[in-house]
Amino acid sequence: MPGLRFSTAKLTDWFDRSAAAVALIALVIFWELAVDVAHVPVYVLPAPSSIWTSAIRHWQPLALHSWVTLLETLAGFGLSVAVGLPLAFLIVYSRFFERLIYPLLVASQAVPKVALAPILLVALGYGIMPKIIVGFLIAFFPVVVNTVSGLATVDRDTLNLLRSMGASKLDVFLKVRFPHAVPSMIAGFKVAIALAVVGAVVGEFVGSRSGLGYYMLLATGNFDTPLVFACVVVLTLMGIVLFYAVGLLEIVLGRFNRAAQLAGDVTAFGSFGT
């Protein structure tokens, strides 16, 4: 029966697209019911409904502290891009940097950067700076590594072809290496933005008078567990929004990534870099 098969296919298709949302809703309902049935104390595990109520009641301080954390995150991410990209270019173009800096950089990843937060606090105080630095320290590595691998994986024959055309190093960079590196660069950005959130919150945990990390500690001290959860939810939403914002960059630069361009159905974005 073709009609039935069609509707089954449609149902499967709908489920494929909405499976994650359905599972999330189911989880929230289960959580609500379980907390209610088992009489879990609210300071141990609040029900979703009480988290929601708490978030509504405290929306003003939540928004204020979110703003601080968002700024720290964006600054940490921005700094990691601003430092990471030039460093990646140097590593690809300079044998000295490739031999000296790159191995040190890789080795430095063994340092638990989160553990540096108290030291930064001593050096830089309670302001926004130590949070930005922690975010930068953990976020810039994926930017560098992904950009380097994107720039370096252009195949030899393509480079030979460009040499036979008399291309300068700048030509090779602008016309081949950079556009070739864009997809992996953006993959690095996506990891970096998520890590910058972590950096900001950890920085706030260690010593701060504002930001969601600070507000969470405050709420924990008051045994206001629903508010702590509300902070976690806001942080999660912030992470998701930032991740997709970086994803938008991929569509804007989609000219360089034909696969992404076909998927996003983007066709006209000028002639940047060509």
Add this chain to the structure above:
Amino acid sequence: MAPAPDDAPAAPIVALHHVSKRFRSRGADVHAVDDVSLAILSGEFVSIVGPSGCGKSTLLNMAAGLLPPTDGAIEVAGTPVIGPRHDLGIVFQQHLLLPWRTILNNVLLQIEVRKLARADYLGRASALLKRVGLGDFADRFPDELSGGMNQRAAIVRALIHDPGILFMDEPFGALDAITRDQMGLDFHRLSREEGKTVLFITHSISEAVFLSNRVVVMSQRPGRIVEIVPIDLPPDRHFEIRDEPDFTRHTRHIRRLFEKLGVLRE
């Protein structure tokens, strides 16, 4: 620009004098090319045929100035090759089209990099694309086209700046057999029409015989020239000649050379 074919009919346009290449690979000394001398005349279609790893691609890269020879000297269009030559058109086994550029913009990459005026070459680009059957695909991207179509675009990219000499490094090696035959014939006609000198690397005996004025037979590593076989087939090639005794006489002769070398065994 390369001199016109009638500039100096007797002087070779590509000349290799006792060219050798040795390099170190994974701690071992590799002797890739051994004492190769070859002179290609203007307008000639010369193929180099040999087993995998015989150094034929190395030879082509050296002639293009992309790789320095260990010994010997190379001249192209009367001047010694000491660095990458810009007066050639090169086609590799992979089409190497940039996936974020349309077919037309891939062809015009050659023009942009050479700092020539794009507008001056738009007409030639369209004409050449049309000539190879890609007239309707100029604004498509490489991933929308078949391997053969992409390789045709790569050939147009090698021709757009009107070089006198074309270096072809197994250009049809990644294509299926039927597409490969068609591409070979089409490229032969195009290169004859455009009056190009062609150095063509292949590992197919019949492709080499079908396309060439002369076939250079190379041994396995270290690559040496075993014999240069003149192909006395009519200049206008058709698929039918592959069944003619004249054609099979040449392919048989070359096959026997490889049997003698131990490259082919019964």
